[in-house]
Amino acid sequence: MTDSAPQDSTAAETAAAETAPSERGLLARALDSDIFHSFKGSKVTMLAALVTAIYFLGALFAPLIAPYNPFDMASIDLMDSQIPPVWVEGGDPRFLIGTDDQGRDLFSAILYGSRISLIVGFVSVLFAAVLGIGLGLLAGYVGGSVDTVIMRIADVQLTFPAILIALLIDGTVRGLWPGADRSITAFWVMVVSIGLSFWVQYARTVRSSTLVEKNKEYVQAARLIGIPPLAIMIRHVLPNVLGPVLVIATINLALAIILEATLSFLGVGLPPTEPSLGTLIRIGQNFLFSGEWWITIFPGAALAILVLAVNLLGDWLRDALNPKLR
Amino acid sequence: MSEAAVKERVAADRDTLVEVAGLSRVFDVSKPWLNRVIERSERMFLKAVTDVDFTIGRGETFALVGESGSGKSTVAKMVVGLLGATAGDIHIDGIHMTGPVGRSDMRKLRRRIQMIFQDPYASLNPRWRVERIIAEPIHAFGLATSNRDVVKKVGELLEVVGLDPRDGRKFPHEFSGGQRQRICIARSLASKPEFIVCDEPTSALDVSVQAQILNLMSDLQDEFGLTYLFISHDLAVVKHVSSRIGVMYLGRLVEVADTEQLFSAPKHPYTRMLLDAVPDLGMSGRKRTPVSGEIPNPITPPTGCAFHPRCPLAVDRCKAETPKPRDVDGALVACHMA
Amino acid sequence: MTDPLLSVRDLVVEFPTRRGVLTAVDGVSFDIGRGEVLGVVGESGAGKSITGSAIIRLLEPPGRIGGGTVTLDGKRIDTLSDDGIRRIRGKRIGMVFQDPLTSLNPLYRIGRQISETIQTHLDVGASEARRRAISLLEEVGIPAAAARIDAYPHEFSGGMRQRVVIALALAAEPDLVIADEPTTALDVSVQAQIISVLKKLCQERGAAVMLITHDMGVIAETADRVAVMYSGRIVEIGPVQDVIRKPNHPYTKGLMGSIPTLEARHGKLTQIRGSMPRLDSIPPGCPFHPRCEEAFDRCSRERPIPEPVGDSQVACWLHDPATAREEAAS
Numbered sequence: 001m002t003d004s005a006p007q008d009s010t011a012a013e014t015a016a017a018e019t020a021p022s023e024r025g026l027l028a029r030a031l032d033s034d035i036f037h038s039f040k041g042s043k044v045t046m047l048a049a050l051v052t053a054i055y056f057l058g059a060l061f062a063p064l065i066a067p068y069n070p071f072d073m074a075s076i077d078l079m080d081s082q083i084p085p086v087w088v089e090g091g092d093p094r095f096l097i098g099t100d101d102q103g104r105d106l107f108s109a110i111l112y113g114s115r116i117s118l119i120v121g122f123v124s125v126l127f128a129a130v131l132g133i134g135l136g137l138l139a140g141y142v143g144g145s146v147d148t149v150i151m152r153i154a155d156v157q158l159t160f161p162a163i164l165i166a167l168l169i170d171g172t173v174r175g176l177w178p179g180a181d182r183s184i185t186a187f188w189v190m191v192v193s194i195g196l197s198f199w200v201q202y203a204r205t206v207r208s209s210t211l212v213e214k215n216k217e218y219v220q221a222a223r224l225i226g227i228p229p230l231a232i233m234i235r236h237v238l239p240n241v242l243g244p245v246l247v248i249a250t251i252n253l254a255l256a257i258i259l260e261a262t263l264s265f266l267g268v269g270l271p272p273t274e275p276s277l278g279t280l281i282r283i284g285q286n287f288l289f290s291g292e293w294w295i296t297i298f299p300g301a302a303l304a305i306l307v308l309a310v311n312l313l314g315d316w317l318r319d320a321l322n323p324k325l326r
Numbered sequence: 327m328s329e330a331a332v333k334e335r336v337a338a339d340r341d342t343l344v345e346v347a348g349l350s351r352v353f354d355v356s357k358p359w360l361n362r363v364i365e366r367s368e369r370m371f372l373k374a375v376t377d378v379d380f381t382i383g384r385g386e387t388f389a390l391v392g393e394s395g396s397g398k399s400t401v402a403k404m405v406v407g408l409l410g411a412t413a414g415d416i417h418i419d420g421i422h423m424t425g426p427v428g429r430s431d432m433r434k435l436r437r438r439i440q441m442i443f444q445d446p447y448a449s450l451n452p453r454w455r456v457e458r459i460i461a462e463p464i465h466a467f468g469l470a471t472s473n474r475d476v477v478k479k480v481g482e483l484l485e486v487v488g489l490d491p492r493d494g495r496k497f498p499h500e501f502s503g504g505q506r507q508r509i510c511i512a513r514s515l516a517s518k519p520e521f522i523v524c525d526e527p528t529s530a531l532d533v534s535v536q537a538q539i540l541n542l543m544s545d546l547q548d549e550f551g552l553t554y555l556f557i558s559h560d561l562a563v564v565k566h567v568s569s570r571i572g573v574m575y576l577g578r579l580v581e582v583a584d585t586e587q588l589f590s591a592p593k594h595p596y597t598r599m600l601l602d603a604v605p606d607l608g609m610s611g612r613k614r615t616p617v618s619g620e621i622p623n624p625i626t627p628p629t630g631c632a633f634h635p636r637c638p639l640a641v642d643r644c645k646a647e648t649p650k651p652r653d654v655d656g657a658l659v660a661c662h663m664a
Numbered sequence: 665m666t667d668p669l670l671s672v673r674d675l676v677v678e679f680p681t682r683r684g685v686l687t688a689v690d691g692v693s694f695d696i697g698r699g700e701v702l703g704v705v706g707e708s709g710a711g712k713s714i715t716g717s718a719i720i721r722l723l724e725p726p727g728r729i730g731g732g733t734v735t736l737d738g739k740r741i742d743t744l745s746d747d748g749i750r751r752i753r754g755k756r757i758g759m760v761f762q763d764p765l766t767s768l769n770p771l772y773r774i775g776r777q778i779s780e781t782i783q784t785h786l787d788v789g790a791s792e793a794r795r796r797a798i799s800l801l802e803e804v805g806i807p808a809a810a811a812r813i814d815a816y817p818h819e820f821s822g823g824m825r826q827r828v829v830i831a832l833a834l835a836a837e838p839d840l841v842i843a844d845e846p847t848t849a850l851d852v853s854v855q856a857q858i859i860s861v862l863k864k865l866c867q868e869r870g871a872a873v874m875l876i877t878h879d880m881g882v883i884a885e886t887a888d889r890v891a892v893m894y895s896g897r898i899v900e901i902g903p904v905q906d907v908i909r910k911p912n913h914p915y916t917k918g919l920m921g922s923i924p925t926l927e928a929r930h931g932k933l934t935q936i937r938g939s940m941p942r943l944d945s946i947p948p949g950c951p952f953h954p955r956c957e958e959a960f961d962r963c964s965r966e967r968p969i970p971e972p973v974g975d976s977q978v979a980c981w982l983h984d985p986a987t988a989r990e991e992a993a994s
Contacts, residue, residue: 532707537922605881
């Protein structure tokens, strides 16, 4: 097909193009954009964003907000264990929603636990994203056998469930460094295993976008003046393939948090002295039917709400960015 | 011909800037290895360009005309070095592009060659501001040292193509198709090239915008002494801008002639067919003989002369033997019947 | 025109957006006579495709008809219900779009698609429908139609596919065919073939054609009358000989001058400075006045009303009888 009609965008598309000059700052443009408008139009999304923000801030300022530091062994008194929430008979106003079997204040534990969940979540998503984007760019741009090798590794990767990977890595680490500080090794074990489970999604999406961008004339114009391939990949192609990545990352964050909770629940996560939400749920499970329901229910609810909020945010982001995605 | 002979020819004929000889390009379009083994299918090759020869003089505009599958875009990409040649030689100002060329020689050569593409929407990185886009060649070839110098040069280039220097701060999507093509032209001028390959630069533009761009390109050619290789499917446009024209069909050059001659006395039946297909806008009452058939599949081209299934003059020889280009009245024609 | 087939009066098509209502088509009026070919020509953004889409109510949301009337054979079709307009499409108005790849359903054989259209709109049985389909394919020039009728769209080349689309458009024997850039995606040598097929079939059936295109060459060869659109309005409409050879409106003059032709001499092409205004910044008065060499003060204040000039109608104050009188007086 040699002939193409002059770009005859519909009037709607013409209207949608930015009319204001781009000399205005990034913030001004962002607030005026269609995305922000779609955000303001959906109450559910705004609520989800608010909830996520609350968790964020709570986790960030945990040392300032929490009445106690649940990780500080000195501040815990076994005599305080299994106290119910303050509105139930036998409750103690010192511990708003009760304590767990070790005597830790549940409210503080949830705050600190969310912190761990969010940090592990973010770092592992970051790891997955960097790995996935890098490999996807490489596979898409270089092509040929590099592409084939990376994609087959990706296929194999997908056959391994994250939990299995975590157990494998955990076992290996314990074997290689038996004396290491468990809280640090466990953190990295989780980050690496969660990251390894998720990178493939990024790689595939970035690879297909790269394949499209690679053939566009602006890339050829850069090749023409002799810009080296690595510079083209990072400076030209990368900014144009990042669009879907944000959406994937948001949804992945929710999954990563659940995964971390699962791993902690199974005992592969952080040690019980530094419980994350998953650990708390596990501990509480033992007491569920003997009556101390609060030890599992509150952390469980906290986890569920966080994951739901992040998921909703990711959903909205995907829909809002979709028609704009080239 | 040998390296030395080419250098001699070019030195003697100071006017030749580009020399293309025996240029061919074959693409391997076979199915993946596994499929071939299982299905026992043969390898398949697409001969996009076969045995193309032409020269371009300094300051001249040479046009390559053809429809889809003619290979004209492939030739363009090979001439600028975006695509490798399977066979044949390309010499630009005596330098053998398709042979082993040193890094610094290649860099010097790259500065002198540029390309303007067809799609003004895909030719500019949507995430870069216009001044960064135009400055890229300036930085790549080290043509300016200070930031202020670069900004000044970019501003000058924008003015040369009829835009405002302040437009440099904007993003490509804020411009119309014609304006984007001007930005592309500005970018191509940034390295002060001598030779620009234009791949259907106005095909995606409206007619009135096309006129602006063609006029601009002509002015720039006069001002900067540029040489153009102009690729197009539109014979009327080509008549307007070029001094010599090569007509391509299914990867081969079927006719090469001066513009006047090609239009007044076309020798190859395909050229005549193309001319007949151009609509009669002057309403001169020119009779249009309807064209027959369609372009064949380039993977399984017809034997002998690829045009013979559609040719009113075809005889048995045309089916058996591929005609070689020969001189007929000053034009090069690849036809047994010319 | 007496007893036109299609009559469009003051058609307005608008797009409500966050920043306000954008008017893509602003008061367009024309008639199409039975069996005639009306070309609608203009550059991108002029609103010609949107006019065609509005007539058959296939506007992309949020586009909507904001005013005016569309009358087919004396009856209003712009106010019909969804069901009503569906019955019109295919039966009374056939459509040929630019991209043959998306006009045909890739999952169904072409024979089935054509027969289905015939059976839906005409009262015939399956075997009769198939017979007619084969005969249609032969008419549009598909070789070995009886065998090819059971092929899938992807088994045809671009030009052949567009012929099938033309057959499909004419299958239910409509009175009007709206063709929106029917040859733009095809090779040059094939374009001529397709246009002649379209013209031949429509002439034989007495079907009128609304040929929307940016290619003046196609109009010159095919149309009886032509309407030139600019910024959502018709600036000139008249017999094709007159508009092309002796254009009256400055925009039409500029347009014709900027087209390179085989007959013209080498030299600079006429160029119109600037470009068509965006929908959100259409100037007051005549939308062309900022780019017009012959504009004067009235042009920037009042929107021109179409005036008859010869057999054409021109929307330009230069051709207003009052202006002529002023000039004669000065």
